Amino acid sequence: MADNLELIKSDSNLRKRLLLGSIMLSLLVITIFCYVGYNLLLEMEKDLERQSFEEQYADVKTLLSPIIAEADLSGPVSLVPRDLSILAEDILIIEFDQKELYRDPRLAPQTFLQPLKQTGFFSSGDGQYYVHSDVLPENQKPLTVIWQSENMASISQHVISRLSVAAFLTFWLSIWSALIMSAFIARRFENANKSLEKLALIDNLTKLYNRNALLSGLELNNKEGALMFLDLDRFRDINDALGHDMGDRILKAFALRLRQLMRPHTRLYRYRSDEFVIWIPNLPADEVMSRAFNLLYECREPLIIGKSEFEIGCSIGVACAPEHGDEAETLVQNAENAMLRAKRMRLGIQVYNDRLAHNNTVEVTLRSQLRTALQQNQFELYYQPKVWLSDGSLAGAEAIVRWNHPDEGLLSPGYFINLVEQSGIVHAFTRYTIDSAVKQIKKWDSEGTPLSVAVNLSAYNLMDTAFIPFVEKALFSSGIDPARLEFELTESATMVDIAVSKRMISAFNLLGIKTSIDDFGTGMSSFAYLRELDVHTIKLDRAFITDVVHNAKDEKIVTAMIALCHSLGIEVVAEGIEQQDQAALLKKLNCDIGQGFFFGKPAPAENIDALLATQQDISANLTATRAAERP
Numbered sequence: 001m002a003d004n005l006e007l008i009k010s011d012s013n014l015r016k017r018l019l020l021g022s023i024m025l026s027l028l029v030i031t032i033f034c035y036v037g038y039n040l041l042l043e044m045e046k047d048l049e050r051q052s053f054e055e056q057y058a059d060v061k062t063l064l065s066p067i068i069a070e071a072d073l074s075g076p077v078s079l080v081p082r083d084l085s086i087l088a089e090d091i092l093i094i095e096f097d098q099k100e101l102y103r104d105p106r107l108a109p110q111t112f113l114q115p116l117k118q119t120g121f122f123s124s125g126d127g128q129y130y131v132h133s134d135v136l137p138e139n140q141k142p143l144t145v146i147w148q149s150e151n152m153a154s155i156s157q158h159v160i161s162r163l164s165v166a167a168f169l170t171f172w173l174s175i176w177s178a179l180i181m182s183a184f185i186a187r188r189f190e191n192a193n194k195s196l197e198k199l200a201l202i203d204n205l206t207k208l209y210n211r212n213a214l215l216s217g218l219e220l221n222n223k224e225g226a227l228m229f230l231d232l233d234r235f236r237d238i239n240d241a242l243g244h245d246m247g248d249r250i251l252k253a254f255a256l257r258l259r260q261l262m263r264p265h266t267r268l269y270r271y272r273s274d275e276f277v278i279w280i281p282n283l284p285a286d287e288v289m290s291r292a293f294n295l296l297y298e299c300r301e302p303l304i305i306g307k308s309e310f311e312i313g314c315s316i317g318v319a320c321a322p323e324h325g326d327e328a329e330t331l332v333q334n335a336e337n338a339m340l341r342a343k344r345m346r347l348g349i350q351v352y353n354d355r356l357a358h359n360n361t362v363e364v365t366l367r368s369q370l371r372t373a374l375q376q377n378q379f380e381l382y383y384q385p386k387v388w389l390s391d392g393s394l395a396g397a398e399a400i401v402r403w404n405h406p407d408e409g410l411l412s413p414g415y416f417i418n419l420v421e422q423s424g425i426v427h428a429f430t431r432y433t434i435d436s437a438v439k440q441i442k443k444w445d446s447e448g449t450p451l452s453v454a455v456n457l458s459a460y461n462l463m464d465t466a467f468i469p470f471v472e473k474a475l476f477s478s479g480i481d482p483a484r485l486e487f488e489l490t491e492s493a494t495m496v497d498i499a500v501s502k503r504m505i506s507a508f509n510l511l512g513i514k515t516s517i518d519d520f521g522t523g524m525s526s527f528a529y530l531r532e533l534d535v536h537t538i539k540l541d542r543a544f545i546t547d548v549v550h551n552a553k554d555e556k557i558v559t560a561m562i563a564l565c566h567s568l569g570i571e572v573v574a575e576g577i578e579q580q581d582q583a584a585l586l587k588k589l590n591c592d593i594g595q596g597f598f599f600g601k602p603a604p605a606e607n608i609d610a611l612l613a614t615q616q617d618i619s620a621n622l623t624a625t626r627a628a629e630r631p
Helices: 002-070 113-119 151-201 211-217 235-242 244-261 285-299 328-344 354-375 417-422 426-446 467-478 491-495 498-511 552-567 580-588 605-629
Strands: 091-096 099-103 121-124 127-135 142-149 225-232 267-272 275-281 303-305 308-310 314-321 349-351 379-388 394-405 409-411 453-457 485-490 514-520 537-540 571-575 593-595
Touching: 002 091, 002 127, 002 142, 002 151, 151 211, 211 267, 211 328, 225 285, 225 328, 235 244, 244 267, 244 275, 244 285, 244 303, 275 328, 285 314, 285 349, 314 328, 328 349, 328 354, 354 394, 354 417, 354 426, 379 426, 394 426, 417 426, 426 453, 426 467, 426 485, 426 605, 467 498, 485 491, 491 498, 491 514, 498 514, 537 552, 552 571, 580 593
Parallel strands: 314 349, 394 453, 453 485, 485 514, 514 537, 537 571, 571 593
Antiparallel strands: 091 099, 091 142, 121 127, 127 142, 225 275, 225 314, 267 275, 303 308, 379 394, 379 593, 394 409
């Protein structure tokens, strides 16, 4: 409303300025026109009067020449008025040889005669006067005629009155023109404002309502409803790998899909970048989750862009009105906080609760402290053992980063890894991790405890052209066996750009570094990609391991994946093992390596003795299990 008032004010001010400007301009033009016209009129008047007087003088000269020739000029001479009846009435005085032949009887003695004779022109309050003198050829004596201008004065008054009328008409014409023009401009201005207002509320790429429309146009008024905040899960990886043009095409395709899913009275917005908001009014509370899950499943369907398929997926945060906010901004913020938790914890969907607000505050604080933490070496590597399930011997360890935060204490990766990847320190963070792992491998070598260490990489590291030279330098300067270093990549990270992943994994192999795919089975890849990626190890996601003992389907899936990987010469690691019966079953299914709390929790490098002790206990347990299985 305030914006509309401002537009009305600006429109009114524009019209006033235009009208005032037109009036001032017209007055200026009229003034200049009248000034120039009046001066031209005076010049023309003088020229015409002189021309008329010269013609009358010639007539007087022609008329008086014979009279003067016959007259006795030795005494007073007077010409009767009838002798001049054919002349104009505006002749005042006629002199011949300095003798007055005629004077208009109405003319009183004048004091202007002397200056008039000297200049030939004189102007006074009762008119303008001209004098002309010439020598008669008959007697070579001067004939002088004085003439008063009267007709030209009346003509001047007539012309001036016409000029005044023209100026008045011009003035009003300019005012009406200004009014018409201002009305036309105001209409154009109003249409332009409407277009700009529409552009300000519509996203240019997807043609959906944008963030401004959401925050300014969503009026809750204590209405019930659900606001769902969607964020694409792997859009940034694809955008960085394939370019912004492909990213824009994916956003347009995703927006079209959402538009097709909308029901009557549902509003869809593009909030920013790869984030979308859906407002569903009058949605009962018991239907919120079912609607959110339906939306989640639809969004996980592949997007077809040209000849390519993209499995994007999304994370959804849900906030309900008026329970979670009675204003648009509050409701959106709470839904976004819920989405961030859903994304961080890989939950798919998260409904807002009051605890999320505190977590979001902590997250903002942690994000601002990442760079300082890296500079002050607040990050520390903990090591979780990996065990050969066949005999319980130690197969290596996975390096897991912990943050020794000065205020929050020891933080696990779930609190900050996503923040690192979203910040500008992801490459420096990975280099720090690799340097620390390489130094620890070398230290263990010197202590006679050789262990292989797996380090987690981000999808952004695969795009880093300086990453391979850095790894080469780290291996060369440390002198460790490259086979003792292993890089773990999540399944989704390898699928961002399969060509880049193949090239980087080949480079790792040339350096002698092993590569494994983490969280296998949960991402968007297919088993066919295993042919494309020359990896050494596949890590089965804990989602398949948690209930593998009691769920026959999980057991069949795990059995099939192990058999497939072995047929391709790939080792299999099962992560998330927490119980002995899980370890025993996986061993029976020919899984190669196990990892989880059952074998040992992540611990500092100084606790390697505890790892070795754990290894002995595990070996004993696995041996006992193997003996119990014998007939």
